[in-house]
Amino acid sequence: MKQTLLKYLPTLFFIGLVAVFIYNLLEHGRIEHPGFTVYKNQCAQCHSEDGNGIRELVPPINDADFLNTYFDSIPCWLTNGLNHAIVVKGITYDQPMYPPKVDEIQIANVMNYLRDEYKLKHPTEVNSIWVKEQIKGCK
Amino acid sequence: MLYLTVLLLAACNNNNQLPIYGIKKPITQVIGGKPVIDSIDYTIPPFTFYDQDSAVVDSHTVNGKVYVADFFFTSCPSICPKMKKEMLRIYDKYQTDNNVVLISYSIDPVRDSVARLKSYAQKLGIDNTAKWHMLTGNKDSIYSLADAYLVSAAEDPDAPGGHIHSGNFVLIDTHSRIRGYYDGTDTKKVDKLLTDMDNLLKEE
Numbered sequence: 001m002k003q004t005l006l007k008y009l010p011t012l013f014f015i016g017l018v019a020v021f022i023y024n025l026l027e028h029g030r031i032e033h034p035g036f037t038v039y040k041n042q043c044a045q046c047h048s049e050d051g052n053g054i055r056e057l058v059p060p061i062n063d064a065d066f067l068n069t070y071f072d073s074i075p076c077w078l079t080n081g082l083n084h085a086i087v088v089k090g091i092t093y094d095q096p097m098y099p100p101k102v103d104e105i106q107i108a109n110v111m112n113y114l115r116d117e118y119k120l121k122h123p124t125e126v127n128s129i130w131v132k133e134q135i136k137g138c139k
Numbered sequence: 140m141l142y143l144t145v146l147l148l149a150a151c152n153n154n155n156q157l158p159i160y161g162i163k164k165p166i167t168q169v170i171g172g173k174p175v176i177d178s179i180d181y182t183i184p185p186f187t188f189y190d191q192d193s194a195v196v197d198s199h200t201v202n203g204k205v206y207v208a209d210f211f212f213t214s215c216p217s218i219c220p221k222m223k224k225e226m227l228r229i230y231d232k233y234q235t236d237n238n239v240v241l242i243s244y245s246i247d248p249v250r251d252s253v254a255r256l257k258s259y260a261q262k263l264g265i266d267n268t269a270k271w272h273m274l275t276g277n278k279d280s281i282y283s284l285a286d287a288y289l290v291s292a293a294e295d296p297d298a299p300g301g302h303i304h305s306g307n308f309v310l311i312d313t314h315s316r317i318r319g320y321y322d323g324t325d326t327k328k329v330d331k332l333l334t335d336m337d338n339l340l341k342e343e
Contacts, residue, residue, distance in 0.1 A: 045220065054223065055262060056262040056264065057263055095213075095214075095262075097216065
């Protein structure tokens with residue numbers, strides 16, 4: 001009896017993996033992008049899960065024009081916060097943003113999520129080396 | 140089997156009463172010439188502050204109404220925006236119900252002036268000040284009021300924004316008694332708050 005179980009253990013394990021894979025697929029419609037995980041945990045409480053922000057208090061992060069224009073500045077904002085007014089979709093937002101607790105890898109991941117999700121113009125995916133370079137140039 | 144079903148149904152029906160928080164205060168009354176010791180429910184003590192329109196808001200403003208209170212400050216980076224977003228759901232739902240009011244106390248009244256609160260309220264789209272007051276005033280009074288609501292609020296130079304506070308929404312009934320605490324950063328808890336508010340309004 002035990003011998004039979006051991007024989008089928010690898011198969012059962014494999015089926016388990018497939019089940020988790022399918023569950024994830026069904027839950028999210030796709031495998032969750034690691035950058036989306038960062039977004040959900042670090043950004044969504046203010047910028048909302050749908051990226052719309054909160055009324056005129058917290059800006060949306062789903063505007064491709066804004067993200068394209070300021071793509072290179074985002075690593076600085078996520079590291080040092082943002083203390084000046086910005087205009088997104090014609091609305092001015094002037095509340096300071098404190099930086100979330102994210103490291104360079106998480107910043108790269110969330111930026112790749114944004115790039116993917118909103119079809120941004122940056123020619124390639126970014127990595128933590130690129131993020132570190134941008135942070136060196138922060139004002 | 141029938142007996143169990145009846146018992147279960149009875150248990151369900153009795154669940155609607157919200158608890159009354161706080162320690163009861165013993166009082167001695169003289170009834171028929173004899174002293175009688177009774178207890179009265181814990182209630183929120185009187186308060187007086189100014190809202191975003193510079194109007195005085197005090198215990199009379201909330202007297203006879205069901206209200207939800209929270210503590211925040213405008214430069215709060217972490218939980219406040221989410222709390223305000225959830226509070227907006229309550230604001231929208233009870234727009235036309237005159238028995239409901241929302242009160243947000245600023246725990247940073249030094250920086251949160253009336254003008255600053257007004258600007259913040261406008262950014263959130265709060266047109267109806269009478270429905271949702273954002274209050275500022277004497278700092279010590281606000282902190283002792285936080286104690287009175289049995290929630291935490293304190294200055295902490297290490298915290299983002301310089302203050303720490305509980306993300307709780309406190310539900311108060313028409314007699315100024317605390318009837319519930321709900322994590323204002325949790326959408327599901329606020330769902331429960333909305334249901335409890337409906338029940339409380341029916342009760343009163």
